[in-house]
Amino acid sequence: MTPAPHIRFDVLTIFPGMFTGPLDESIMMRARTQGLIDVQLHDLRDWAHDRHRTVDDYPFGGGAGMVMKPEPLFEAVEAIREMVPEPATVILMSPQGRRLDRALVDELAALPRLLLICGRYEGVDQRVVEHAVDLEVSIGDVVVSGGELPAMLLIDAVSRRIPGVLGSEASLLEESFDDGLLEYPQYTRPPVFRDWEAPPILLSGNHPEVAKWRRRQQLLRTRARRPDLLAAADLTPQERRWLDEQPVEGE
Numbered sequence: 001m002t003p004a005p006h007i008r009f010d011v012l013t014i015f016p017g018m019f020t021g022p023l024d025e026s027i028m029m030r031a032r033t034q035g036l037i038d039v040q041l042h043d044l045r046d047w048a049h050d051r052h053r054t055v056d057d058y059p060f061g062g063g064a065g066m067v068m069k070p071e072p073l074f075e076a077v078e079a080i081r082e083m084v085p086e087p088a089t090v091i092l093m094s095p096q097g098r099r100l101d102r103a104l105v106d107e108l109a110a111l112p113r114l115l116l117i118c119g120r121y122e123g124v125d126q127r128v129v130e131h132a133v134d135l136e137v138s139i140g141d142v143v144v145s146g147g148e149l150p151a152m153l154l155i156d157a158v159s160r161r162i163p164g165v166l167g168s169e170a171s172l173l174e175e176s177f178d179d180g181l182l183e184y185p186q187y188t189r190p191p192v193f194r195d196w197e198a199p200p201i202l203l204s205g206n207h208p209e210v211a212k213w214r215r216r217q218q219l220l221r222t223r224a225r226r227p228d229l230l231a232a233a234d235l236t237p238q239e240r241r242w243l244d245e246q247p248v249e250g251e
Helices: 018-023 026-032 070-081 102-109 126-131 149-158 169-173 207-225 227-232 239-247
Strands: 007-013 037-043 091-098 114-116 133-138
Touching: 007 070, 007 149, 018 026, 018 037, 018 149, 026 037, 026 149, 037 149, 070 114, 070 126, 091 102, 091 126, 091 149, 102 149, 114 149, 133 149, 133 169, 207 227, 207 239
Parallel strands: 007 037, 007 114, 091 114, 091 133
Antiparallel strands: none
16 A cells, blocks of 8 residues: 655646656656655646646736736636645745745645645736745746746755655765755775776775764855855864865855
């Protein structure tokens, strides 16, 4: 008997076919097959009432592009909410929303059900945002053609936080952004490739020293690539002193 999923994703989109590849491969496919997550795709046009299945219209006040209409969106959200008893948190994928980061991913992974609205065109009618949406989420300061790709990223990121999805819980504990730091560099065989040698410490078998090296590499890499993360990172006073003593690349 397949266990009840830990989380259900309902995706409302006018392009459900875009999700077929990402959801049917690799980790996402295994998680769905094992019943750890449930992803249901819904075509917004199923809630349009004209023969052309229209879901957009011209913006009031003029301007370029089209705006997604409120009627099909409200009807779809209301109908999808009633499909299963678990309460759904309605999320609009929007460049104006809260940035998708580790903290938000953990918040969403603790919920039983997420209903993702994939916007298109110039956006959605503001009445949808104000009266049907619980949270707007952005993947960063970039604009893409629609909410489908951001929704896929959200599904992947949240699913990875569900117990059992990654297979190895150690992989989950050592990912980038744990403790507010980037991940340390990784190496594998051969130990020497084109005269480039893997760090000897990693081949030493001295696990405490390997852990120490990796931690310090996290500190150095985060300072070099994402110094904004260090202020809130979970560092000891000794680690902060050590990092301050290290030369900065390029200086």
